[in-house]
Amino acid sequence: MTAKISRYSIIILVTVSLSILLPNLYWMIFDKPIRTPQVSFSPIIKDFVFTQTKNNNDDKIYLDTQGNSYDRKSYQALLPFSYYYNLERWGVLPDTIEGIPISISYIRRNTQFVRLRSYYFHTPMIQLYPLFESQSDFARLEMPNEMFRITNRIEFLDARTNSVVDSLSEIYNLALVEQGFQFPARYIAGNPTTRKAFDEGYFIIDAANSVFHLKQIKGKPYCVNTGIPANLNIRYITVQENSRREFYALMVTRENEILLISYDNYKLIRLPVDDFIADEMDLLFTIDPIYRTIKYFNDQELKCIVIDKDYNIIDTYETIWLPKTEWTSSKIAASLFPFQVERENARTDYVLFNLKFNGWLALIGIFLALGITVIVKTVVYRENLKENRFDLLIVAVTGLYGALAVLLIRPEPWD
């Protein structure tokens, strides 16, 4: 009896391993890259231009929404804010666009990118940060000797001695308490690097969901309750520290809203995005001297929204393509394998153990596997099917994997 149970535990383990191994091997052979089209808004023709790849090779064609096609050079000439170095080299960089005088340095000073990727929301991060002096007498930012944590109080740890610096902790603790900070911190956002233009410190969400701004000015704490509503359900903040100084940070809420925290007394600006899903989509927010473009996409659709300086929508563009689940090779995989174990995923940094079921198509593979099992067992192995009934049950649930397992790890004549 124990030996019989032991065999089944081996068979289950083999099935688990096969549901990792076989789909992996299958996709190693049949997978193809998904080429997301490049979509941009041209300030020259005031229309979207985009690329298409023909027949899965690298030949690109360049089109606008009116159906005009362009060669590579004239396409880049339509996008002076992206390809200004090339245009300058060819001597075709316009002097003015919409009446604004254009130069490379002007473009560079008035350009900003913010990127969101879905895995940013699914990555472990130890919440310990250095607090920089943000108004130093010296031009470059300097790394301090301490990092802070915010548990039931704020604590500064000296990295040289690996111990808490009480004097510093006291001062900052007082500054936070005075602003009504509720310990512990739920979330701390900031950029712990000296390789940035300047320092804006940290945006910290407290236990009561209020958002605080903390930085160090001339060796003293600067701490403000930003007054950002506590009911926003913020899940992510990225502090920008961009010389344009329009907004401190970009936030994403659980409801997939995107909000900017502006330099104008922390006033919030909502980006006009509909049906953006942070867990499944990547987003690129581009600011050029005239327009702002918000582009978000997953593996089957892309949306591009162009807005003006006051965040009013000017134009939108949407495109869809055949999702991977509709590929012929996906359909074949779905009928071969009833499920697979997904261990890694581009949308998370965590290692998973997700059983992904392949739907009704899997029944084809299951019936096939059952048929093969019965034939091999009766004709080749000459086993009595009634003796090891669980074998067939396992095949009925796990298809090909189970069939391989029960046919290779054969039952013994039991005691």
Place this chain on the structure above:
Amino acid sequence: MYKAILYKEWLKIRWVVLGSVLVILGFLMYIGLNVRQYFEMNDPIKVWIYLIQKKVLYYSLLKFIPIFTAIVLAIVQFTPEMAKKRYRLTFHLPFSETKSLLFMSGIGLAFILLIAIILLVGLAIIGSIYLPAEVTISSLISVLPWLLAGFVSYLATSAIVLDPSWKYRLLFVLFFAPFIQSLFLENGYYEYKYSIGIYFLISLLFGIIILFPGYRLRKGSVK
């Protein structure tokens, strides 16, 4: 009877036990010196930020120590039993084969537990000297999949060695490998946070897989 088996197992594995304890202590000492050198040669805060933001696992040298020790142990413990099918003598004892196999596995597992504890204590000591508690704790949690891989591969190797046929041995190696490999997929700390529980539950199945090869050995199966 238990005492006699314990003595027999000890005779087989004592040198491996001693050797692996020395190896793990050596590796821990190396990592300790390595971390110390990092802090001597660089600005300590930069090392902290590097470990936290870049998620470098300063203890990744230990990654394959548990699985390596476990495989050596299982081979040393079960190969002598397979020479001239000596293990079959056990079947004449007034002691069930299930009990004796599980007891032998238990001895091996206890030893791997010892290695795991040494490893965790070593990391805790290194961390407490140089690193904030957050990083030290992350190191103790992040090595858990590697330790689990140690226990699992010990059980898998024992079953593989004990099986009387080469065909089954090969199949077991091939079919257990993808699962065990799943425990080495991390790129940084805490990445098994949501799945380690499931991996652990599945790993429990490995606890009894040795009984099937044992049964095949007693029956003299060669299929």
